[in-house]
Amino acid sequence: MDLLRSLPLGLYLEQPQTWLHKLDPRVKFIWLMSFLTSYSFANNQWRILLVALLIIFTLTAKIPRRVWQQQMGWLLTLTFLVFMISAISPDGLGIDYQPRLPANSQVLAPLANNNNSPVVQEQVKSSKSYNYILFHQGPVKITRRSIDLATRLSTIIFTVIYSTNLYLLTTAPEEITAGIESLMQPLRRFKIPVTEITLTLTLSLRFIPLVLEEVQNLVRSVMTRAINWKKLGLKGGFKVWLIVAERLLENLLLRAEQMASAMMVRGFTSPNEHRVPWHDLRLKSWDWLAIATLTLFWGVRIVLGNQL
Template structure:
C-alpha cells in the first residue's frame, strides 16, 4: 500500500482527532460549499483572504506537519508558478499604453476663465501617478490586467484543491455519505432514491483504495519481471500493457462481485429492509458556533468581497 501512503491529496487522517474531525459533516460541507461559491464574482482581496483563512484553519486545527507539509507545500508552489506565469503572460487586450496625462501640464494645473479666456494662475494640484504597465524589462511585461488575472487564477487553484482536500482529510467517507443523505432528505418527496444514491457513493469511496491497490500490484509484477522493452518494440510493449489492463479489469470485477456477495449475505436486499446508521448526526455547541461564524463569513463576503464592475 505504498502508493496509497504516497498520495498527497484526498486521504482521511484517522489520528490525531482534531476539532475539525469532531464537527458535524453537514456543517463542514456547508463551509466547503461556501469556500467554493464565495469565490465567484469576488474581488482579489477576498480571494487572497480565502487562501489565508484555509492556511489559518490548518494551523489552528493542529494537523501534523508531516500531513499538510506536502499537500500545502506543493499547492503553494503550484499557485506561485501560476501567479508568475500569469503575470508575465499577455493580458489579451493588446494595448499600446500611452500616458493618460497630456504633455502640457498647464492644462491641468492652470484653469481657464470662461469669460475672457484668460489663464488663472493656480498652484499645481497633487495627483497620483497611474501606469497601466507595472513592470517592463525587455520582453517581460506585467500589466494591471495580467496581474489581476494571475492572482485570480492562482488563488482559485489553491482554494478549490486545498479546501476540498481539507474536507476529505478531516471527514471519514461514512460521515460524508451520512451528511449528504441527511441534506438530501427533502428530495424524497419527489421520489428520488436518496438511500440508493448515498449507498452507491459509499461503495465508490470504499472501492477507490481497492483500485489503487490492484494497480500497484500489477505495476510491481511488471517491474519484477525485468522486461526488456527495447527488444519488445512498440507493438510488443502495447501488447504487454493490454494484457495488464485486461488483468486489472478482471481483478476489479472480481472485487466488485465479492463485495456484492458480501452485501447479499448480510441482508442488503433493499435499502428499506436493511439500513445502516453510519453516524448519529446531532448538532453540538461547536457546530452551532461554526454556523454562526459562517453567517459572519457570508456577511463580510456580501459587504466587502463583491467585485466592483
C-alpha cells in the same frame, strides 16, 4: 513509491481526533460549499483570504505535519507555477495599450499653471503614478489584468483542491453520506432516490483507496521487472502501458464484483430496506459556534468581498 502516503486523496485520518473531526458533517459540508461558492464574483483580496483561512484551519487543528506537508507543498508549488505562467501570458484583451498621458510631461505644465488648485494637482499626480503595464522586458510583459487573472486562477486551484481534501481528511465516508442524506431529505417529496444516491457516494469514497492501491501494485510490478525502455522504443513502451491499463481495469472490476458479492451475502436487498444507522447526527455547542462563525463569514463576504 507509496501512493497511499504521497497522494492521500480521499483518505480519512482516524487519529488524532482534531476539532475539525468533532464538528457535525453537515456543518462541515456547508462550510465546504461556502468556500466553493463565495469565490464567485469576489475580489482578489477575498480569494487570497480563502487560501489563508484553509492554511490556518490546518495549522490550528494540529493535523500531523506528515499528513499535510507534502501535499500542501506540491499544491503550493503548482499554484505558484500557474501564477507565474499566467502572469507572463497575454492578458487576452487583444488591444494595443496607449498611455493615458502624453510622453512629454511638459504638455501638462500649462494645465497645472492655469489651475493651481489642490484637486487638479492631486489628479495629475495620481494619473502619473498609474501604469497598466507593470513590467516589459523583451517578450515578457506583465500587465495589471494578467496579474489579476493569475491571482484568480492560482487561488481557485488551491481553494477547490485543498478545501475538498481537508473535508475528506477530517470526515469519515459514513459521516459524509449521513450528513448529505440528512440535508437532502426535502428532495424525497419530489421522489428523488436520496438513499440510493448516498449509498453510491459511500461506495465511491470507499473505492478511492482501492484504486490507489491497485495502481501502486501495478507500477511496482513494472518497476521490479527492470524493463529496458530504450530498447523497447516508443511503440513497445506504449504496448506495455496498454497491457498495464487493461490489467488495472480488470482488477478494479474484480474488486467491484467482490464488494457486490459481500453486500449480497450480508442480505443487502435495497438501501431503503437494509438501513444501517451509522451516526446519530446532533448539533452540539461547537457546531452552533461554527454556524455563528459561518454567518460572520458570509457577512464579511457580502460587505467587503464583492468584486468592484
